[in-house]
Amino acid sequence: MIFDTAIIGAGPAGMQAACDLRARELSVIVLDEQPAPGGQIWRGVERNCQPGSELAQRLGAEYRQGAGVARSFRACGADYRPLSRVWQIEETGPDATEQCWQVFVIREGQAEVVEARRVLLAIGAQERPVPFPGWTHPGVMTVGAAQIMLKSGGLLPEGPVWICGAGPLPLLYAHQLRKLGGQIAGFLDTAPRDTVRRGLPHLSGALRDWKSLAKGLAWQAGLRAAGLRRETGVRQLRAEGKDRLERIRWETPEGEKTAPAGVLLIHEGLVPSVHPTLSLQCEHTWSDAQQSLRPVLDAWGETTRRGLFVAGDAAGIDGARAALAKGTLAAVGIARSLDVLSEAKAKQARAAGDRALSKARATRPLLDTLYPAPEGKISDDVIVCRCEELTAGQIRAAAGRGSADPNRVKSETRAGMGPCQGRQCGYTVARLIAEAHDMPRAEVGFHNIRPPLKPVSVGELASLGKAKA
Amino acid sequence: MAQPDHIVIGAGTVGVSLAYGLQKRGQSVCVVDGGASDFRAARANFGLVWVQGKGGNLPAYARWTAESAALWPRFRDALEQCSGIGLDYQKPGGLVFSLSEQALIDRRAVLEEIGGGALPEGVEMLDRDALQARLPDAPLGPEVAGASYGASDGHVNPLKLLAALQQGFLELGGEILWDWPVQTLRTTDDGYELTGPDGETLRAPNVIVAAGLATPGIVAPLGVDLPLRPQRGQLLVTERMAPMLPMPCSGLRQTADGTVMIGTTHEDVGLDTGTTQASGTMVAERALRILPALSGARIVRQWSGLRVLSPDGGPLYTQPEAYPGLWTVSCHSGVTLAAIHAERLAEQILAGALTGDTRHFSKDRFHVPTLA
Numbered sequence A: 001m002i003f004d005t006a007i008i009g010a011g012p013a014g015m016q017a018a019c020d021l022r023a024r025e026l027s028v029i030v031l032d033e034q035p036a037p038g039g040q041i042w043r044g045v046e047r048n049c050q051p052g053s054e055l056a057q058r059l060g061a062e063y064r065q066g067a068g069v070a071r072s073f074r075a076c077g078a079d080y081r082p083l084s085r086v087w088q089i090e091e092t093g094p095d096a097t098e099q100c101w102q103v104f105v106i107r108e109g110q111a112e113v114v115e116a117r118r119v120l121l122a123i124g125a126q127e128r129p130v131p132f133p134g135w136t137h138p139g140v141m142t143v144g145a146a147q148i149m150l151k152s153g154g155l156l157p158e159g160p161v162w163i164c165g166a167g168p169l170p171l172l173y174a175h176q177l178r179k180l181g182g183q184i185a186g187f188l189d190t191a192p193r194d195t196v197r198r199g200l201p202h203l204s205g206a207l208r209d210w211k212s213l214a215k216g217l218a219w220q221a222g223l224r225a226a227g228l229r230r231e232t233g234v235r236q237l238r239a240e241g242k243d244r245l246e247r248i249r250w251e252t253p254e255g256e257k258t259a260p261a262g263v264l265l266i267h268e269g270l271v272p273s274v275h276p277t278l279s280l281q282c283e284h285t286w287s288d289a290q291q292s293l294r295p296v297l298d299a300w301g302e303t304t305r306r307g308l309f310v311a312g313d314a315a316g317i318d319g320a321r322a323a324l325a326k327g328t329l330a331a332v333g334i335a336r337s338l339d340v341l342s343e344a345k346a347k348q349a350r351a352a353g354d355r356a357l358s359k360a361r362a363t364r365p366l367l368d369t370l371y372p373a374p375e376g377k378i379s380d381d382v383i384v385c386r387c388e389e390l391t392a393g394q395i396r397a398a399a400g401r402g403s404a405d406p407n408r409v410k411s412e413t414r415a416g417m418g419p420c421q422g423r424q425c426g427y428t429v430a431r432l433i434a435e436a437h438d439m440p441r442a443e444v445g446f447h448n449i450r451p452p453l454k455p456v457s458v459g460e461l462a463s464l465g466k467a468k469a
Numbered sequence B: 001m002a003q004p005d006h007i008v009i010g011a012g013t014v015g016v017s018l019a020y021g022l023q024k025r026g027q028s029v030c031v032v033d034g035g036a037s038d039f040r041a042a043r044a045n046f047g048l049v050w051v052q053g054k055g056g057n058l059p060a061y062a063r064w065t066a067e068s069a070a071l072w073p074r075f076r077d078a079l080e081q082c083s084g085i086g087l088d089y090q091k092p093g094g095l096v097f098s099l100s101e102q103a104l105i106d107r108r109a110v111l112e113e114i115g116g117g118a119l120p121e122g123v124e125m126l127d128r129d130a131l132q133a134r135l136p137d138a139p140l141g142p143e144v145a146g147a148s149y150g151a152s153d154g155h156v157n158p159l160k161l162l163a164a165l166q167q168g169f170l171e172l173g174g175e176i177l178w179d180w181p182v183q184t185l186r187t188t189d190d191g192y193e194l195t196g197p198d199g200e201t202l203r204a205p206n207v208i209v210a211a212g213l214a215t216p217g218i219v220a221p222l223g224v225d226l227p228l229r230p231q232r233g234q235l236l237v238t239e240r241m242a243p244m245l246p247m248p249c250s251g252l253r254q255t256a257d258g259t260v261m262i263g264t265t266h267e268d269v270g271l272d273t274g275t276t277q278a279s280g281t282m283v284a285e286r287a288l289r290i291l292p293a294l295s296g297a298r299i300v301r302q303w304s305g306l307r308v309l310s311p312d313g314g315p316l317y318t319q320p321e322a323y324p325g326l327w328t329v330s331c332h333s334g335v336t337l338a339a340i341h342a343e344r345l346a347e348q349i350l351a352g353a354l355t356g357d358t359r360h361f362s363k364d365r366f367h368v369p370t371l372a
Helices: A012-023 A054-059 A061-075 A143-153 A168-179 A195-225 A275-279 A320-337 A343-360 A364-370 A392-401 A406-413 A426-437 A458-468 B013-024 B059-083 B101-114 B128-134 B158-171 B212-222 B277-290 B292-296 B338-351 B356-361
Strands: A002-008 A028-031 A079-081 A084-091 A101-107 A110-121 A125-127 A140-142 A161-165 A186-189 A235-240 A247-252 A255-260 A263-267 A270-272 A284-287 A292-295 A308-310 A383-385 B006-009 B029-032 B094-098 B123-127 B146-150 B175-177 B184-188 B191-195 B201-204 B206-209 B229-240 B252-254 B259-262 B298-309 B316-318 B326-330
Touching: A002 A012, A002 A101, A012 A028, A012 A061, A012 A320, A028 A110, A054 A061, A054 A143, A054 A168, A061 A320, A084 A275, A084 B277, A110 A320, A110 A458, A125 A143, A140 A143, A143 A168, A143 A263, A161 A168, A161 A247, A168 A195, A168 A263, A195 A343, A195 A364, A270 A292, A308 A320, A320 A343, A383 A392, A383 A426, A392 A406, A392 A426, A406 A426, A406 B158, A458 B229, A458 B277, A458 B292, B006 B013, B006 B191, B006 B201, B013 B029, B013 B158, B013 B326, B013 B338, B029 B201, B059 B158, B059 B338, B059 B356, B094 B101, B094 B128, B101 B123, B101 B146, B123 B128, B128 B146, B158 B175, B184 B212, B191 B206, B206 B212, B212 B298, B212 B326, B229 B277, B259 B277, B277 B292, B277 B298, B316 B356, B326 B338, B338 B356
Parallel strands: A002 A028, A002 A110, A028 A079, A110 A308, A140 A263, A161 A186, A161 A263, B006 B029, B006 B206, B029 B175, B206 B326
Antiparallel strands: A084 A101, A101 A110, A125 A270, A235 A247, A247 A255, A284 A292, B094 B146, B123 B146, B184 B191, B191 B201, B229 B259, B229 B298, B252 B259, B316 B326
């Protein structure tokens, strides 16, 4: 059958959009990689929020809110397909009478094609990869990955645990970890020391959402009261050890310091997941505030390709509450484009959604200023592309040899050709190109993204031919 | 910048092979390259240095190809030394599989026709057992009846070839202007003038247009009509695998890194460099009929490139009569012909005229009087 809408991702935005579209009696299929709904932010929310769950209490009210959304989603009547990896999306040819999309999915080793009139990408974000000396050592991981382990089974990291980075997530995680009885050796804050002064102009806007601000301040106060060691103005982080992480080294304006470490958790903000929209050659724009690409969307959440919509953090990093609002807005846009919602009603619905979104975004300019993406020079010996084991020095040399074209650098170095398709190195390579050519990062662009978006085997790809024949 | 002896338009494999060859012969050469959105066949190449089966309709092309393949080892040695970049070039011979007894018979007939009644030199037909013996680590699928083997065939990493040609050319003192898409080409009293971005100009007595599919558009205002068309090919590449293919095969080759490249389609879709699941499935199915063991291999990337094709598939080298010193050079097989482009073709361009086999590669071979 041809669904009215295929939604990719069952996080806040995808679940909300599914509920809203079903409320308008449109047929919806939801494809998600995880075994249960929730996305990253609400990972494991159904299991963890069963009555009497200690973990749910410790993870906080914003996490528990996901349980209600997941319940509504389960009941909404969408065809929900967990454990489904989307590896390619195509628009059917010009000879088709009605616009239709084909979404190629692997589920339990079986390849299949899902057809839908509209596609909504609610695929969230990934943590910004930040290469530094030793970041590939076992024992170094991201805060986000550690938090997923927490949500997936209450797993706490062991050994002297250091958290390094900037942003709300490391603070939240440290707060959650402490509540669950985990130990933290120290917190290395990489935000510039004058960051609060720089944030001041955005404070009044952020006060519209004073509850979130108060929450953030409370996390910080809690960590301070617990006597957590905190270093500020941290630069030049290094992870050292023979076969795995043994100690870390960093600099502050007061000098170099070192400490034994068993686990080092890194976080320097999130970037939208743009690989599918890049591969579909949608237009993208560069956000200076968030130092990342995002798809260009109209007021209804539609990309520059008709019938393809984006919602949630994949459209720009704004957090879970904004993702719900964006899911609602995209559902309005999709219903309007399928002619089940009049223009007047659609505009009315949009105005309400816009208000909710605007409020949910109130603290964002402040957060973006408080926690800027790191800008320090990446030393030549640091691995940038993990798939092909290429160093910053190798990329720099290639970048300087010719044009400032990321595809040229990709073809010369293979950075971006490995299994991760540049999810780990793409932004860093572009940054090194911008540096080599002394040009704004916004003008460098990104290398071409090719299918498959997710792993698919030769046999799985071939099996689609047999299924059709 | 002093006026160079030659300007080459296009820093792809064809253009830089010529630039490298000319610079080596004491010429001063400036290469101008296009914009980031150009089609760039050189970056999508499969990497075969291939002789067997080519030139069935154009014997001069068969000879030209064989000569280039013979020049390749020496060309590689010199280029690697000059550029410091290894090319991963090997010449273990190459295979074309037949998936039925009839296909094997047909394949022999095609090759015998090219060879004038007998199999060309270095080509042999292998039955299934003989083929399996040459591929001990690659269990063949049940349909494989055999293959033709060409001793002159080989393969190379085409991206390393391109990087090495550019680097080698620069080492020899050449100059490349990146992101310099040519806006206009016009004649002057003593040669040609190019206009680039922002109205910049460059002059030289000799200009070689090797801009792939953009070539016809650059020379059309001078009244030169080139019959070139795009043909899309889609390819897959797998993750790294244990060595299984000791030699390249048509549509299947294992690279020095261990990845397996699987190709390729022949699609007339205009200037569309997109990929399609249907084509991916088609080439994956064919690969599994030959090597079922590839089934579990993870695909890392699917991409496409546009072949630069003349009506008979052969090279197109032209110096229009009215424009001495202006050359157009395009071909589908820029990797195979890289060696001969850097040597014989560079020599002929320096001498000012095509001689021998290359006379057959002028656009005049396609001149058909218009029917009233």
